Amino acid sequence: MTARYDIAVIGGGIMGCATALRMAEGGMRATVLDQGDLGQGASGANAGTLSLQIKRVKLMPYALKGHHEWKAMGDAVGFRKTGGYTLAFTERESELLHERQTLKAEAGAPIEFVSNNHIRNAEPNLTQKVISASYCPEDGYANSSLTGQYYRGRLRDQGIPYRERCPVTAITQDGAGFALDTPQGEITASRILMATGAWLKPTAAMLDVDLPVNARINTVSVTERLKPLTSTVIGHATGLLTMKQKTNGTVLIGGGWQGRGTPQEGRGQVTAGSLQPNLALAQFALPALENARIMRSWTGFEANVPDFYPLVGALPGVEDAFVLGCVRGGYTIGPYISKLMGDFILDREPELPLFDPGRNFEED
């Protein structure tokens, strides 16, 4: 049996790892446990889009800070600030685009509307059927495949012990904190942080807390390497498309099309019924894709609660237990909001407000 940690973090994605790093900086003895490998859940399966144009208005201050975090991580996570366009192909989409992007610009995102001439010059391979578009120079992407490699390196550098393939199967409270059952033995800690993403519901249930967490099953696909076709992050007014060409020439296509499956059953499944229109929309926006082949498609579980705001704070009803997750735009915002979570656990005043996991989810 190992010595008692100040905190055990359950879940080794971006949020679990980044919070552990913050708490270790603050002097806590932390450990990170993951049921699989670090960064292989949503943190490693999402499309890597860093776009202020698809962030919620109320979360914009967090997203702006998040972009700074990604920029600081730089090449190690494949960060590229490319700018990004959101496209509308119909009048209805155009209205939607103007209404929503105006509010996001007012919330602090440097979003502007651009002329059709502008977009044809900037992205000549896009379809001529664009009728209006918005642009954000802060947008870009990072390579989500590198999440695990990056945080594994950071944890090792900081001397924070982590265990992979170490699912927590039971949590019990003893006088001094928590005892976690794992296949690698019992781990004890004075505090725990649950950062298990789409698996938060079963994690909290181990302490008899019901968190109303659901999972979306987002589909992502990648093409073979292609000649340069586009240099920015492309989105669609409806949110049904994100697309960017990586420096290696592959084009990554997302947009939140739903696969099927549940976190409890393991990985989600790609369905042809979702994949085909997703790809058709991508090819509609970038016609040259018709000559490309799709190499792989996969899904990632995006956790959310009914009001689609984050869970960041104390686990309701259990002292010294905390929860972090369900951040809409969690890849972008994760590295920043984890610092706030870490500060809260360290008893410091967070820079921006947290999101009480014990709130009434039916009110906005």
Next chain:
Amino acid sequence: MLLLCGTAQMADLIDILVVGAGPAGGNAALAAARHGKHVVLLDEQVKPGGQIWRAKDSSILSAPQTPEGSAGDALRAQITKAQIDHRGSTRIWQIERQSEGWDVHVLRDGQVERLTTKTLVLATGAHEFVQPIPGWTKPGVFGLAGATALFKQNLSPPGQRTIVSGTGPLVFFVASEIRRLGGTVAAVVTPNTRRDWVSKLPALARRVDLALRGALWIAHIMMNRVPIFWGCSVVSVEGVARVEGAEIQKLDANWAPKGETWSIDADSLCLGHGLIPSIEAPQLSGITISYRSDLGGWVPDIGQDGATSVEGVFLCGDGAGIRGATAAELHGTLAGLSAAEHLGARTAKERATLRPRFNRAARFGLAMTALSTPRPGFAMLTKPDTIVCRCESLTQTRISQEVEVGAASSNAVKSGLRAGMGPCGGKYCQTAIARFIALHENRPEAEIPPSAPRPPLRPVPMSALSANFDYDDLPIPKPAPL
């Protein structure tokens, strides 16, 4: 869901869809059809036969017949006679469970198509393992199994003067075929020793016909004074732009290279170190996998007569564990009968009669698999600057650096380095990388499963997937919360 698109017209409900038309899949289809089931048989090749009984290209139909050719022709004739709906040049790219069976998504003639079936028989065969050695990516190096495809389809030897190096019986078959096709074999090099072969005599005795055929290959090679280097391997490929020769070294009992090396000139090299079951399609249909070194590595979990824990899915042939072609035929028949039984046919008696024959053939096949599967020391053939992942040009050093900083699974190495994200989908590198992680971490290979398979099973053109898309069909969702 609404929409889509193009070829997704309501398909007829198939009773039994068989994927793979080799000895296993072909016989599964025949057995099921005998019981009156509506069978569709898919294969990537134009004609049935699989890798081992591959049909000859039409330009060489007059060429002399081989036992593989005859067996293939017999299977092809039976499939035609049984009026089985065989669809060649068809690749499956996704399998989805539906309420009344399975949707199998295929690519055929540049178009995607959805087939719906009550039951599935997966007979997806195997692919070759090659332990990466210095120079193995040079032009003029062929896989052993890859070379046999060349012979069967085009009747051409791989070069003028060929070194044949590899494990198990295949190395002798390839050498004798090259000679039969007019090529010169510079040497046969095999890690197996004569003693290894003698130790398999009890298994060989169970199938005297097959053992005799192997003995004839070896006798033919020896009589023609082709040197056979037992207990040795080609350890590096020589040449600047292409193969000019190879370096050979003795191996120890664990198959680690040991002692002096020598060179042999050649313009081509056939290299192969056993077969690995192709398990991606079974995995996509939800079947769990286990590590079985006796069956060639990671295999789907199956029960008797090809049954699995997933209702309505049956497996057979080398894709369920490397047992060889003779066992695959019988395994295919058993799985086809099991699938028919699942749909109401009475096949228990027939299966009980066949099972001992299958077990006998499997014992012979497993003995060959044991000879073919590399021992742990073989990993030492890969040197620090040897390319391990061909698609991304990753060397052993690059991979070991990644493992040393904590990438302790196939998925972690894949995510960090893209090993397995290229066109081959990890087929070439995955096994070598998993074995390397196991060696480095001193863990059993059974703890290092392959990365999760991701559809499409083969690359699919965007144009096929997005065919007949009508923009107005886009399902506009409720806007995301602001």
